[in-house]
Amino acid sequence: MRDSSSDSSLSRILQESLDVTVALEAKLLNLISITMALGYYTVEGPWGGAGGKQWTDGTYGDIKRITLKVGDVIDSIQVQYQLLGRNEGMSVNAPLHGGEGGSEVQIAFTTSGEYVTKIKGTTKNYYGNIVVTSLTIISNVKTYGPYGKGGGDTFESKGDGKIVGFHGRAGDSLDQIGVYTYHF
Numbered sequence: 613m614r615d616s617s618s619d620s621s622l623s624r625i626l627q628e629s630l631d632v633t634v635a636l637e638a639k640l641l642n643l644i645s646i647t648m649a650l651g652y653y654t655v656e657g658p659w660g661g662a663g664g665k666q667w668t669d670g671t672y673g674d675i676k677r678i679t680l681k682v683g684d685v686i687d688s689i690q691v692q693y694q695l696l697g698r699n700e701g702m703s704v705n706a707p708l709h710g711g712e713g714g715s716e717v718q719i720a721f722t723t724s725g726e727y728v729t730k731i732k733g734t735t736k737n738y739y740g741n742i743v744v745t746s747l748t749i750i751s752n753v754k755t756y757g758p759y760g761k762g763g764g765d766t767f768e769s770k771g772d773g774k775i776v777g778f779h780g781r782a783g784d785s786l787d788q789i790g791v792y793t794y795h796f
Contacts (some may be wrong), residue, residue, distance in 0.1 A: 651773075657780070657790025658737045659767035661742025664783030669706040671777040671792045672696070675728050675794050676721060682759045683714035686733075686744040686786040691778060711784040719749055719756045719786060726753045730771030731791060736764025744786040769793070 642770035653671060664793035670713040687771035688710025695702045721727070735742055750771065769775070771792050777792035 621717055639773050651794055652762040653776075654773070654793050654795065655779070655790065656769045656793060657767070658751040658788040659790065660744050660780065660786070660788025662781065662787070663741040663743070664710075664781040664785075664787040666779075666781050667707070667709050668779035669693070669777045671794070672704070673700075673776065674721070675775065678719045678728075680717045680747065680759055681712065682717055683711065684705050684745075684761055685714075685715035686760050687711045687730035687784070688705045688782065689747075689778065689786055689789070693777070705773050706778075709778075709780065710786045711782075713784070721751060721778070723753050725750075726751050728775040729773070730769050731775065731777070731789070732766065732768035733758070733760070733789070734764045735788070738785070741783075741787060743787075744789055747786075747789070 651774070669691060673696040674694040675691055676694050677692040679690045679692075681689075688708050689752040690708045691706045692703050693706065694700075695704060728749060728751050731747060732750070733747040734745045736745050738745065743762070745764055746758045746762035748755060748757035748759070770793070773793040773795040775791045776794045779792065780787060781787040
């Protein structure tokens, strides 16, 4: 036979456990909603060879302009990024990655709300180095390119968010390229 004090203690323990569980569920839901509001970043690539020096632009806000130098291969890339936070409205030019050869192509993202969603291209051996031979930039509004002569192995980013930065390797040309993607 149970006594009423042990039933009362058991009831109290169960209620406290339930209260803790509900509190933890509330905190978990709050954390999930914060994560969804803030989004998250992923890194894709790089695609290409191991020549040149490693570089990264890091992550910024929107991409305002991409400048490519294009010849037989993608000679270089330089990106202008929109700043966020206290410096919103201002932009910064990342360093030039690659060589000075080739013809200049400028891709300006001027449509309101336009952002880069995906890149795709090709890589192949060029005078003993695997390099990026063509590049296509895809936004939520239109496709730019392909630029370069192409040929070789193909690559393509997932296209499931907004590209907010680039990384890779470069020497006399763009040896490899990858992207930082923001998922919202």
